[in-house]
Amino acid sequence: MFSRLNTVSFQGVDVITIDVQVKISSGLPKFPIVGLPDKAVDESRERVRSAFHSMGLSLPYQRITVNLAPADVQKEGSHYDLPIALGLLAAMNAIPSDAIADFIVLGELSLDGRIAPISGVLPAAIHAASLGKGIICPKICGGEAAWAGDINILAADTLLSLLNHFKGSQVLSPPEAVMEDEVAQTLLDLRDVKGQETGKRALEIAASGGHNLLMLGPPGSGKSMLAARLPGILPPLTPAEALEVTMIQSLAGRLNDGKLIRTRPFRDPHHSASMPALVGGGLKAQPGEISLAHHGVLFLDELPEFARATLEALRQPLESGKTTVARANAHVTYPSRIQLVAAMNPCRCGYISDASRACSRAPKCAIDYQAKISGPLFDRIDLHVDVPEVSAADLIRVSTGESSVEVAKRVKKARMNQQIRYEALETPFCLNAHIDGELLEKVALPDDAGQKILKEAAEKFKLSARGYRRVLRVARTLADMGDSLSISGEHIAEALSYRRLHFST
Numbered sequence: 001m002f003s004r005l006n007t008v009s010f011q012g013v014d015v016i017t018i019d020v021q022v023k024i025s026s027g028l029p030k031f032p033i034v035g036l037p038d039k040a041v042d043e044s045r046e047r048v049r050s051a052f053h054s055m056g057l058s059l060p061y062q063r064i065t066v067n068l069a070p071a072d073v074q075k076e077g078s079h080y081d082l083p084i085a086l087g088l089l090a091a092m093n094a095i096p097s098d099a100i101a102d103f104i105v106l107g108e109l110s111l112d113g114r115i116a117p118i119s120g121v122l123p124a125a126i127h128a129a130s131l132g133k134g135i136i137c138p139k140i141c142g143g144e145a146a147w148a149g150d151i152n153i154l155a156a157d158t159l160l161s162l163l164n165h166f167k168g169s170q171v172l173s174p175p176e177a178v179m180e181d182e183v184a185q186t187l188l189d190l191r192d193v194k195g196q197e198t199g200k201r202a203l204e205i206a207a208s209g210g211h212n213l214l215m216l217g218p219p220g221s222g223k224s225m226l227a228a229r230l231p232g233i234l235p236p237l238t239p240a241e242a243l244e245v246t247m248i249q250s251l252a253g254r255l256n257d258g259k260l261i262r263t264r265p266f267r268d269p270h271h272s273a274s275m276p277a278l279v280g281g282g283l284k285a286q287p288g289e290i291s292l293a294h295h296g297v298l299f300l301d302e303l304p305e306f307a308r309a310t311l312e313a314l315r316q317p318l319e320s321g322k323t324t325v326a327r328a329n330a331h332v333t334y335p336s337r338i339q340l341v342a343a344m345n346p347c348r349c350g351y352i353s354d355a356s357r358a359c360s361r362a363p364k365c366a367i368d369y370q371a372k373i374s375g376p377l378f379d380r381i382d383l384h385v386d387v388p389e390v391s392a393a394d395l396i397r398v399s400t401g402e403s404s405v406e407v408a409k410r411v412k413k414a415r416m417n418q419q420i421r422y423e424a425l426e427t428p429f430c431l432n433a434h435i436d437g438e439l440l441e442k443v444a445l446p447d448d449a450g451q452k453i454l455k456e457a458a459e460k461f462k463l464s465a466r467g468y469r470r471v472l473r474v475a476r477t478l479a480d481m482g483d484s485l486s487i488s489g490e491h492i493a494e495a496l497s498y499r500r501l502h503f504s505t
């Protein structure tokens with residue numbers, strides 16, 4: 001009495017097919033699970049035994065061997081309960097073996113036979129679709145699986161309902177693909193921020209070109225306020241982006257009722273976050289904050305307070321748009337194409353620019369504080385902007401600034417200009433912040449006046465090669481915001497004003 005069926009194992013966003021083989025043979029009653037199971041998988045025999053009991057079935061009084069192949073891949077998680085239970089039912093001839101052969105099966109069992117939700121159903125369903133198979137999953141995750149396309153989905157809430165479905169006494173209705181409501185989170189409005197015109201302009205440039213942004217200013221000047229308003233001016237996710245974002249949230253077990261996510265992620269981890277929390281990995285590999293912010297914003301408030309090693313770990317993902325975490329026996333990769341927004345005070349007390357309030361260690365305290373951020377990390381941030389204290393006159397005045405909706409319209413237009421250009425150059429899905437090398441030289445060549453200013457500035461400020469390219473990228477965005485094909489001296493001059501604000505330079 002032998003049966004086999006398929007489930008999956010997750011290696012980052014990659015999905016591997018796992019063959020679940022169940023054999024009932026004569027011998028002393030034992031129930032070993034082999035094939036590198038972790039503790040949660042090993043414990044699944046108790047859940048299966050109890051779930052069978054709740055249906056009035058007992059396990060055969062024989063030797064039951066479960067093999068999870070390939071044997072050299074570590075099996076982690078609780079989603080192996082359901083495939084083991086169905087494999088056992090097939091080996092006992094309670095359900096026909098060929099009925100489950102065309103499915104990828106995953107789900108956790110409760111002791112009373114209910115099928116509990118698990119993470120990763122969307123990537124598993126997409127994998128099943130690529131194999132031409134269907135999927136059997138918990139009922140609550142059915143909506144997620146439905147986004148994988150036209151596949152056969154059996155989403156059940158109990159093991160008994162699945163058994164009845166295969167016997168033909170009950171029909172499981174196919175789940176519907178559901179979307180998150182249009183505005184799932186109330187987006188904050190830019191109109192609430194008084195004054196700070198430079199900060200608002202920098203935020204609009206960052207949103208238009210996808211640039212990373214660093215805001216530097218004294219306490220209470222509105223840095224956190226500005227950053228929190230960035231999602232409100234970014235365009236909504238495209239369908240392809242929405243699917244990728246939902247897939248990562250699914251892997252992290254954070255999906256709300258299996259609904260497709262439509263709002264751009266905004267993640268603001270606390271500065272005490274550990275390296276695995278930020279970049280991913282850890283004992284049970286999970287996407288980190290940088291991957292949860294994929295296609296959205298990662299906001300690091302109080303930047304110098306983060307552990308130095310944690311910040312340095314962001315350098316590679318910021319450049320490549322993906323994070324690779326080395327584990328003891330494998331490398332896992334998560335996508336992390338993010339827009340980094342960081343905020344910091346210029347020094348520990350925050351008042352270096354105000355002689356009457358600065359501490360006695362000024363200016364050394366500012367140099368020490370800012371030196372916590374390495375040059376290469378600063379270099380990866382295209383826009384550096386000073387956010388000074390707001391004056392009382394500004395605060396008292398009734399806000400007449402633009403609303404996020406108006407700014408978002410301009411951002412959309414600037415992004416459209418980029419899309420048209422990069423599609424013509426056969427590099428779609430590009431934003432100005434992501435271009436480099438030959439492409440950058442091709443699309444961001446300033447006119448004569450621009451070249452003159454750039455040359456003078458490069459000599460005067462001793463711009464590094466990376467700094468030079470950063471100015472070009474920002475200037476390209478400024479030109480796109482003004483519907484200009486060429487990059488003028490004005491664009492270069494403004495881009496230069498967002499160069500490094502390092503206290504020591």
Ligand SMILES: Nc1ncnc2c1ncn2[C@@H]1O[C@H](COP(=O)(O)OP(=O)(O)OP(=O)(O)O)[C@@H](O)[C@H]1O
Nearest residue numbers: 192193194195196218219220221222223224225390
């Ligand atoms: N420009 C502004 N317009 C209106 N309110 C403001 C402005 N700046 C600050 N505030 C008020 O001050 C509060 C604190 O602002 P915020 O948290 O953004 O400051 P911050 O620059 O991040 O300070 P810190 O460096 O201490 O983190 C806000 O909640 C808001 O009520």
Ligand SMILES: [Mg+2]
Nearest residue numbers: 223224301343
């Ligand atoms: Mg703040």
